[in-house]
Amino acid sequence: MLIKQLYIGGELVSSGLTTEVINPATLTPVGSIAAADIAQAEQALAAANKAFPIWSKTTIKQRTDWMYKLRDAVIENEQHLRECIHLEMAKPWSSTKDDYQMLVDSLNFYADAMLNLEQETLEDKEGTHTHELRRESVGVAAAFLAWNFPLLNLAYKIGPAMAAGCPIVIKPSVKTPLSAYAVGELCAKIGLPAGVVNIISGPDHKVGDAISASTIPSVLTLIGSTNVGKHVIATGATSIKRYSMELGGNAPAIVFADADLNNAADVICGVKFANAGQICVTPNRVLVEQSIADEFIEMILTRAHSVKVGFDKTADIDMGPVMDASSWQRIDALVQDAIVKGATLLTGGGKPEGHETGYFYSPTVLCGVTPEMDIAKEEVFGPVISIMTFSKDDEVLAEANNTEAGLSSFIFTTNEARVTRFADELRFAEVQVNGIKYAINLPHFGIKQSGVGVDCSLLALDDYLAYKRVSRAV
Numbered sequence: 001m002l003i004k005q006l007y008i009g010g011e012l013v014s015s016g017l018t019t020e021v022i023n024p025a026t027l028t029p030v031g032s033i034a035a036a037d038i039a040q041a042e043q044a045l046a047a048a049n050k051a052f053p054i055w056s057k058t059t060i061k062q063r064t065d066w067m068y069k070l071r072d073a074v075i076e077n078e079q080h081l082r083e084c085i086h087l088e089m090a091k092p093w094s095s096t097k098d099d100y101q102m103l104v105d106s107l108n109f110y111a112d113a114m115l116n117l118e119q120e121t122l123e124d125k126e127g128t129h130t131h132e133l134r135r136e137s138v139g140v141a142a143a144f145l146a147w148n149f150p151l152l153n154l155a156y157k158i159g160p161a162m163a164a165g166c167p168i169v170i171k172p173s174v175k176t177p178l179s180a181y182a183v184g185e186l187c188a189k190i191g192l193p194a195g196v197v198n199i200i201s202g203p204d205h206k207v208g209d210a211i212s213a214s215t216i217p218s219v220l221t222l223i224g225s226t227n228v229g230k231h232v233i234a235t236g237a238t239s240i241k242r243y244s245m246e247l248g249g250n251a252p253a254i255v256f257a258d259a260d261l262n263n264a265a266d267v268i269c270g271v272k273f274a275n276a277g278q279i280c281v282t283p284n285r286v287l288v289e290q291s292i293a294d295e296f297i298e299m300i301l302t303r304a305h306s307v308k309v310g311f312d313k314t315a316d317i318d319m320g321p322v323m324d325a326s327s328w329q330r331i332d333a334l335v336q337d338a339i340v341k342g343a344t345l346l347t348g349g350g351k352p353e354g355h356e357t358g359y360f361y362s363p364t365v366l367c368g369v370t371p372e373m374d375i376a377k378e379e380v381f382g383p384v385i386s387i388m389t390f391s392k393d394d395e396v397l398a399e400a401n402n403t404e405a406g407l408s409s410f411i412f413t414t415n416e417a418r419v420t421r422f423a424d425e426l427r428f429a430e431v432q433v434n435g436i437k438y439a440i441n442l443p444h445f446g447i448k449q450s451g452v453g454v455d456c457s458l459l460a461l462d463d464y465l466a467y468k469r470v471s472r473a474v
Helices: 038-055 061-077 080-087 091-117 150-164 178-190 205-215 228-233 263-276 290-305 325-340 393-400 417-425 457-463
Strands: 002-004 006-008 011-012 017-022 028-033 120-122 129-139 138-142 168-171 196-201 217-223 241-244 251-255 283-289 342-349 364-367 384-390 409-413 430-433 465-473
Touching: 002 178, 006 038, 011 178, 028 080, 028 178, 038 120, 038 138, 038 168, 038 196, 061 080, 061 091, 061 150, 061 168, 061 178, 061 263, 080 091, 080 178, 091 150, 129 409, 138 205, 150 178, 150 217, 150 384, 150 457, 168 205, 178 196, 205 228, 205 393, 205 457, 217 228, 228 241, 241 457, 251 263, 251 393, 251 457, 263 283, 263 290, 263 384, 263 409, 283 290, 283 393, 290 342, 290 364, 290 384, 325 342, 325 364, 325 384, 384 393, 409 417, 417 430, 430 465
Parallel strands: 002 028, 138 168, 138 217, 168 196, 217 241, 251 283, 251 409, 283 384, 364 384, 409 430
Antiparallel strands: 006 011, 006 196, 017 028, 120 129, 129 465, 342 364
C-alpha cells in the first residue's frame, strides 16, 4: 500500500480525511491519500498567494534552476512514479512511460523557453515615444486534472506555470492521485520554495468548488469534460479570471478509398485501444468510404482481435481496464443502445473472457452506426470503434462537423486537393492527416465546446503571462 500526503506550503501534510485508491483491474486498494477538506484547500491557495510576490520576482534563471532540479528528481524516481500510475489506473506498464516522459519533457521545454523568451519593442510611427512590451506573471494558477493521464496532465500545467512565475495549486482526480502526490514528495525533497507548487485532492463538490470560487486564483485551468468546464466557469465567477480548458471531444476519422488502409487501421486502432480508449483525442466516429468499407472493417477486426487485455507488469499487455464501474456501465449502455437502434456488433461488447474481475471492457467494433445514435453524439471514452459509411465528400464533411465538440479530427487520403479542402473546412482545432502526432512543443487545444486556451507549445505560456506596455516619451 502506498501512503501519500498532501503537499501544501512546502510541507508534506496529513489530514483527518483519507481516501483509498482502488486498482480498477483487481478492485483492491493499492494506496491511501490524505484528502483535503475546504480548510486545507484554502490553506493551499493562501500558500500560493503568499509565494506569488516572491516567485514572480525571482529571475528566470532562478526559476528554471528549480525546474531542472525537479526534473532531475523526476528522472531519479522514474520507477516509483510509473509504479504509481500502473497501480492507480491498472495501465499497462509500457504505457506508463508516456505519462512519465511528458513531465520530464515539460519541465525541460518550458525552462528552456523562458530562458530564450525575448522582450518585444513596438514601433512608434511619430517617433515621440519608445514602447516596450513586457510579459509578467499573471498570478496564482489552480489546475484540475483528469484521471486518464495522471502525470501527463500534471505536466501540461506545472511546466508553463512554474516557468511563468505563477504559483500553482494542483488538484488531481481522487481516482488517480498517487502519482501527483508523489510529485509533491519530490518537490519537498528538493526544497522547492514554499507555496510555489501545492498538490491536494478531495471531493470535487467541496474542494474543487472551494478552489474555483476563491478570488485568489488568476487562472483556472482544467482537463476534463465540457460539463465540468461549464461548472468550473460558473463557480469561478466570483472574480475575473482567466480560463484554460481542454474539454471533451467527438473526433471524426475519415477514411477515403484512396488512403493507405493498413496505415489508417493501425492509427485508428492504436489510439482507440490504447489507454482503453480513454483519450480525449481518440476517434469517436470512424467514417469510411462505402466502396472500401468491407475491406477496411476486416482490417479493423483483425487488429481488435489481436489486442492483449489484462493487468500484469511482466507481460506484454496492450490494454487495461476502464477506470471504474460508472465508466464501464456508461460505455456498455452506449453500445447496447446502438445495437437496439440498428447497429451491428461485430466483436466485443461487455467483459472479455477470462477477465470477469475488474472493469475490463472488450475491444469492440460496431458497424451500421448512424448519426442519430447516442454513440455517435456522445464521447464514448472507451475501447469502442463505431463505423459509419459515406459516398460523397460533401456528405462526410457535413457529418464530421455535425457536433458541438471541436478538439481533434483525422483524415486518411492521398488526394492533396482533398487534404487542403478538409483541413480548411473541418471545424476542429486539430486536423491529423494520415497519422497522429502529439509532443510538448506542439499546441494542443479545442474550439467550440472543446475548450479555450492552449496546452503544450510556447502558446501555453500566454495563459500564465500578462502583457504590460511601458511607453517612454523621447
